[in-house]
Amino acid sequence: xxxxxxxxxxxxxxxxxxxxxxxxxxxxxxxxxxxxxxxxxxxxxxxxxxxxxxxxxxxxxxxxxxxxxxxxxxxxxxxxxxxxxxxxxxxxxxxxxxxxxxxxxxxxxxxxxxxxxxxxxxxxxxxxxxxxxxxxxxxxxxxxxxxxxxxxxxxxxxxxxxxxxxxxxxxxxxxxxxxxxxxxxxxxxxxxxxxxxxxxxxxxxxxxxxxxxxxxxxxxxxxxxxxxxxxxxxxxxxxxxxxxxxxxxxxxxxxxxxxxxxxxxxxxxxxxxxxxxxxxxxxxxxxxxxxxxxxxxxxxxxxxxxxxxxxxxxxxxxxxxxxxxxxxxxxxxxxxxxxxxxxxxxxxxxxxxxxxxxxxxxxxxxxxxxxxxxxxxxxxxxxxxxxxxxxxxxxxxxxxxxxxxxxxxxxxxxxxxxxxxxxxxxxxxxxxxxxxxxxxxxxxxxxxxxxxxxxxxxxxxxxxxxxxxxxxxxxxxxxxxxxxxxxxxxxxxxxxxxxxxxxxxxxxxxxxxxxxxxxxxxxxxxxxxxxxxxxxxxxxxxxxxxxxxxxxxxxxxxxxxxxxxxxxxxxxxxxxxxxxxxxxxxxxxxxxxxxxxxxxxxxxxxxxxxxxxxxxxxxxxxxxxxxxxxxxxxxxxxxxxxxxxxxxxxxxxxxxxxxxxxxxxxxxxxxxxxxxxxxxxxxxxxxxxxxxxxxxxxxxxxxxxxxxxxxxxxxxxxxxxxxxxxxxxxxxxxxxxxxxxxxxxxxxxxxxxxxxxxxxxxxxxxxxxxxxxxxxxxxxxxxxxxxxxxxxxxxxxxxxxxxxxxxxxxxxxxxxxxxxxxxxxxxxxxxxxxxxxxxxxxxxxxxxxxxxxxxxxxxxxxxxxxxxxxxxx
Numbered sequence: 001x002x003x004x005x006x007x008x009x010x011x012x013x014x015x016x017x018x019x020x021x022x023x024x025x026x027x028x029x030x031x032x033x034x035x036x037x038x039x040x041x042x043x044x045x046x047x048x049x050x051x052x053x054x055x056x057x058x059x060x061x062x063x064x065x066x067x068x069x070x071x072x073x074x075x076x077x078x079x080x081x082x083x084x085x086x087x088x089x090x091x092x093x094x095x096x097x098x099x100x101x102x103x104x105x106x107x108x109x110x111x112x113x114x115x116x117x118x119x120x121x122x123x124x125x126x127x128x129x130x131x132x133x134x135x136x137x138x139x140x141x142x143x144x145x146x147x148x149x150x151x152x153x154x155x156x157x158x159x160x161x162x163x164x165x166x167x168x169x170x171x172x173x174x175x176x177x178x179x180x181x182x183x184x185x186x187x188x189x190x191x192x193x194x195x196x197x198x199x200x201x202x203x204x205x206x207x208x209x210x211x212x213x214x215x216x217x218x219x220x221x222x223x224x225x226x227x228x229x230x231x232x233x234x235x236x237x238x239x240x241x242x243x244x245x246x247x248x249x250x251x252x253x254x255x256x257x258x259x260x261x262x263x264x265x266x267x268x269x270x271x272x273x274x275x276x277x278x279x280x281x282x283x284x285x286x287x288x289x290x291x292x293x294x295x296x297x298x299x300x301x302x303x304x305x306x307x308x309x310x311x312x313x314x315x316x317x318x319x320x321x322x323x324x325x326x327x328x329x330x331x332x333x334x335x336x337x338x339x340x341x342x343x344x345x346x347x348x349x350x351x352x353x354x355x356x357x358x359x360x361x362x363x364x365x366x367x368x369x370x371x372x373x374x375x376x377x378x379x380x381x382x383x384x385x386x387x388x389x390x391x392x393x394x395x396x397x398x399x400x401x402x403x404x405x406x407x408x409x410x411x412x413x414x415x416x417x418x419x420x421x422x423x424x425x426x427x428x429x430x431x432x433x434x435x436x437x438x439x440x441x442x443x444x445x446x447x448x449x450x451x452x453x454x455x456x457x458x459x460x461x462x463x464x465x466x467x468x469x470x471x472x473x474x475x476x477x478x479x480x481x482x483x484x485x486x487x488x489x490x491x492x493x494x495x496x497x498x499x500x501x502x503x504x505x506x507x508x509x510x511x512x513x514x515x516x517x518x519x520x521x522x523x524x525x526x527x528x529x530x531x532x533x534x535x536x537x538x539x540x541x542x543x544x545x546x547x548x549x550x551x552x553x554x555x556x557x558x559x560x561x562x563x564x565x566x567x568x569x570x571x572x573x574x575x576x577x578x579x580x581x582x583x584x585x586x587x588x589x590x591x592x593x594x595x596x597x598x599x600x601x602x603x604x605x606x607x608x609x610x611x612x613x614x615x616x617x618x619x620x621x622x623x624x625x626x627x628x629x630x631x632x633x634x635x636x637x638x639x640x641x642x643x644x645x646x647x648x649x650x651x652x653x654x655x656x657x658x659x660x661x662x663x664x665x666x667x668x669x670x671x672x673x674x675x676x677x678x679x680x681x682x683x684x685x686x687x688x689x690x691x692x693x694x695x696x697x698x699x700x701x702x703x704x705x706x707x708x709x710x711x712x713x714x715x716x717x718x719x720x721x722x723x724x725x726x727x728x729x730x731x732x733x734x735x736x737x738x739x740x741x742x743x744x745x746x747x748x749x750x751x752x753x754x755x756x757x758x759x760x761x762x763x764x765x766x767x768x769x770x771x772x773x774x775x776x777x778x779x780x781x782x783x784x785x786x787x788x789x790x791x792x793x794x795x796x797x798x799x800x801x802x803x804x805x806x807x808x809x810x811x812x813x814x815x816x817x818x819x820x821x822x823x824x825x826x827x828x829x830x831x832x833x834x835x836x837x838x839x840x841x842x843x844x845x846x847x848x849x850x851x852x853x854x855x856x857x858x859x860x861x862x863x864x865x866x867x868x869x870x871x872x873x
Contacts, residue, residue: 009207010130011291012198012241013119015180017135017162017188018216021112024104025249031104035065038100097463111215111248112180114280118213118246120173121284125292131166132198133176135183136191138221142356143693145363145496146449147220150189151692152746155504162188163198187364190692191221192230193743200237209269209291209298212245214260217252224259224316225352225695231263231318232345233687240321242298244269244287250276262315265305268298317344345683346675352695353671359492360394360473361446365499370396371469375775381502383775385495387839391483392491393476394445397436400469406433407472409444409461412454420454424461426474439477446473483843487784489702493740494783497749501779505754508761514872518762525863532860533632537593540628543621544586556583558614582610589625596633599640601626627809631860635804642714648808649727670719674704677722678741681729685736689743699740702787706739709791713800732810738787752786752812753779755869759820763862767827774835781842782819790818793845798852802859813864821858825850 026034039061044050052060105113119126139147164179191212199208214222234240245260252273261271270290272283290297306322308314362370370386372379386396399405410427412420424444429436444452447464448471464470483491508515528535547558581588588611592601605615615622629635636644675697678686690697711720729736737745757779761768771778785793790802805814823830826848830838841847 009209010132010202011126012195012202012208012210013131013133013176014191014195014210014212015115015133015135016191016213016215016219016221017137018219020215020249021115022105022110024101024108024110025114026104026108030108034104034107035100036061038103039065109277114248114274114277115213115215116173116177117277118274118280118284119176121281122288123171123173125288126171128168129171130168130202131171132202133164133166133179134191134194134198135162135180135188136194136221137188138190138216138219138692138694139358140216140218140451141220142358143220143696143698144358144361145366145492146187146361147190147693148493148698148740149363149365149496149500149746150187151193151689152743154189155500155747155750161186162194192226192233192691193688195230195241196233196236196688199234199239199241208239208241210241210243211287211291212243212260214245214247214252215249217247217249217256220692220694222247222252222256222260223352223355223694224255225348225355226691226693227259227263228316228318228348229345229352229687229695230691231266231316233684233691234267235319236684236687240267242269242291243267244291245271246283246287247271247273248275258315262305262318265301265308266314266316266318266321268301270301317348345679345687346672349675349686349690349695349697349700350669350672352690353697353700355694355696357693357696357698358451359392359488360475361449361451362389362396362471362473363496363499364449365503366495367449367471368503369499371398371400371471373398373400373469377772378502378507380772380775381498381777383835384777384780384839385499387836388491388495388780390476391481391839391843392488393478393482395438395442395474395476397433397438397472397474398469399432399472401432402468404430405465405470406430407438411458423454424452424456438474441477442474444472445475447471486702486705489698490784490787493699493749493787494780497746497753497783498777498779500746501750501753501757502777504750508757510761510765514758514868515761517871518758518868519765521865521868522762522863533628536624536628536632540593540621540624541586541589543624544589547585547621549583556585558585562613579608579610582608582614585614588614589621592625593628596629598626598629598633598635598644599637601629602644623809627805630801630805630808635801638715641800641804642716644804645714645724645807649724649733670708671700671704673719673722674707674725675700677725678729678736681726681736682742685742685744689741689745692743697741699745703735703739703741706788706791710789710803713796713803733807734812738789749783749786751873752816753783755813755864755872756782756816756819758868758872759816759862759864760823763820764824764827767823767830770831771838774838776835776838778819778823782816785819786812786815790815793822794855795852798855801856811866811869813866813869814859816869817859817862817864820862820864821855822848824862825855825858 024031043057043061137150161184164176166175195210199210202208220226234243243264245264247257247260257271257273264271270286272279272286274280274283290301302322305314306320309318309320366385369379369382372382375382389396406429407426408428408430410422410425412422412424414420426438426440426442426444428440429438444461446452447461448467450464452461465472510516510519525532530538547556549556581591588604592604592615601615605612615625635641675686686697707720707725711718714720727733729741734748736742737748740746760778768778789799789806791799794802802814802818806812826841829841833841
């Protein structure tokens with residue numbers, strides 16, 4: 001049961017880590033009214049200013065105001081020959097921007113001050129309880145690459161940066177403020193997935209309540225669709241916490257406030273909007289009376305919301321928590337938190353996917369790489385990252401030296417109606433920027449990851465550009481080299497994944513694992529005298545040496561290893577003798593290896609129950625036999641492929657489940673059908689990711705496109721069968737992670753790229769060293785190809801052979817081998833080329849001109865095993 005009536009409960013404080021917390025609570029008009037009197041008051045206190053003529057004093061005041069608004073320090077610029085007097089220096093130090101903003105904060109207050117004051121009022125009730133503080137941060141207006149990373153599961157433990165636990169008797173507002181001053185400045189994850197995880201971690205406690213303190217009025221955390229998805233993500237587990245929320249500021253829209261109120265009422269809590277200090281006491285008293293009394297008022301609140309659900313007057317569509325609406329004297333029974341609480345999730349996510357996602361602004365790790373202009377070896381791959389982003393129409397400029405950057409911008413034009421008809425665009429370049437050959441008309445979209453919109457004032461643009469180093473992100477005019485729109489999302493994911501790989505994991509070293517062990521295995525393969533197909537065939541036959549009839553008995557050894565209740569074992573005991581191939585499996589396997597056809601294997605397994613057990617069991621020799629036939633023999637025909645996939649996917653159970661659910665749901669679109677299938681596989685992971693992205697599903701379009709291409713390749717005229725899709729989404733095929741439909745997708749993709757990184761360094765070391773020296777990260781291309789299952793790189797025939805192997809072997813190692821083979825076959829054409837020519841070749845698969853058989857032979861010659869991948873992990 002949720003609620004915090006007793007002192008044995010856990011109280012979770014969710015505090016938004018927004019820059020707005022420290023900004024003064026004044027509007028633009030109030031700021032302008034304060035600026036002139038402040039500059040004049042400070043200036044008149046200095047003799048140096050009073051000695052100036054009136055015209056110079058007026059000009060000086062104007063210059064100082066511009067410097068404050070633009071964020072400049074007011075110190076003399078470079079090139080000024082005349083030294084300034086100590087009095088003038090002291091005056092300009094007093095008129096520095098941070099002094100003015102400190103004056104505004106002291107007069108108008110800050111949102112952080114209001115939050116701490118509210119918690120101080122509630123401190124007597126919070127102190128006896130266990131308090132967990134979570135810092136969270138979304139994105140203003142729309143999701144971005146940074147939010148995709150932060151909404152995913154962390155690559156490593158990072159809890160200390162965004163959470164702090166106070167034991168009973170240890171909480172205080174002052175202690176919280178001290179912790180906030182000490183935490184690192186790194187951006188923290190969004191709220192809802194972390195709140196769900198914290199709730200599950202403390203579910204052993206009797207009572208769990210959460211207080212959400214919001215400051216950013218346009219955050220993706222409070223988008224109504226995100227709140228509706230969050231409600232479903234909180235339904236996983238044994239209980240739903242009692243949520244209350246306080247929104248600080250007067251600029252929250254009525255839609256967001258209504259959504260917050262709906263979510264809080266649904267869970268049994270309260271919601272307030274505090275836009276002035278005088279409202280704090282009433283809000284704190286209301287929360288204290290509702291949350292910390294022993295009469296379980298949250299149940300009343302839930303019952304009230306359940307009645308609204310019955311009448312259909314709720315603002316949002318949320319799961320039903322109350323099963324029976326009873327009188328006030330009898331507590332209502334809560335519904336078990338089962339899958340039916342996720343009803344409507346696919347339709348909700350499809351609707352929320354209309355929310356635009358900003359793929360222009362780089363993530364934090366990307367900005368770290370792009371801002372390093374020294375081109376040290378660790379960050380030299382930024383050269384390929386820049387060319388990569390130019391391919392999708394973005395360009396990043398970094399300026400590290402003080403002074404003018406040499407860029408002139410055309411400001412947005414405001415019409416009479418107040419609308420803006422243009423954006424910030426590059427008008428002309430001067431030294432030093434002219435050497436960069438920027439295209440005129442390029443749109444300025446971000447400065448140091450902060451978006452620039454048509455409504456961003458000139459003073460704000462100037463203030464942010466004045467910092468050093470400064471990274472400017474531009475959207476380029478259309479060009480002939482841009483990729484297709486469908487390729488944008490895979491390229492964005494590749495940027496994020498490779499940035500986390502290169503910045504988060506240690507660089508490879510030849511003399512240390514995992515690269516050293518991978519090199520030894522590759523060298524051992526090259527030292528073999530037998531061709532690979534003969535070596536693998538001999539290995540399969542060697543593994544069957546002990547399966548035949550043992551001396552002194554007529555029962556083969558493989559029968560003795562069957563379970564006691566095995567029908568095949570009982571049948572053997574009833575029959576006096578079996579055929580020679582059943583008594584000597586090695587002979588049967590030798591004949592089938594000679595045939596080398598998957599169809600022959602399938603037909604042979606239908607001959608009798610003994611052969612079926614020898615050929616279709618899931619033990620290692622049987623699987624190696626089928627893999628050998630797929631690699632070195634002939635695979636299934638086009639008509640047989642769908643049946644072979646169903647058998648290899650073991651989707652009989654999934655097919656029955658899909659048929660039973662088909663009668664329960666009636667999706668209205670292909671996207672909704674796909675999301676419904678995903679929610680049956682792992683709805684919790686999907687809802688955690690999407691609740692952090694404002695309800696958006698960034699991988700939906702790419703997943704639907706790839707699924708449709710798979711269906712077309714199988715010869716179907718419609719969509720991919722739901723049962724087959726469901727099997728592809730689960731482990732070990734992991735397509736839910738591959739298509740970024742899970743919060744575990746990003747760490748998983750990072751590890752896939754790590755496997756490829758080790759493999760390419762072990763197989764083609766000379767090319768790998770050349771790529772590192774030129775600053776090209778081959779993992780960018782691997783990650784992009786992988787998300788489409790290499791459809792853009794292969795002929796249809798070779799593509800199906802690769803997919804057959806992937807489906808049967810249940811491992812992504814086949815794609816690692818394929819990518820290494822591509823680079824190995826192109827090695828002679830890549831060595832000696834500069835980065836732009838190399839990337840042009842890798843982007844244009846039609847220019848590779850590699851014969852299909854040579855391609856397939858190269859793939860099979862690459863040594864990548866599951867054990868090598870486990871060592872890398």
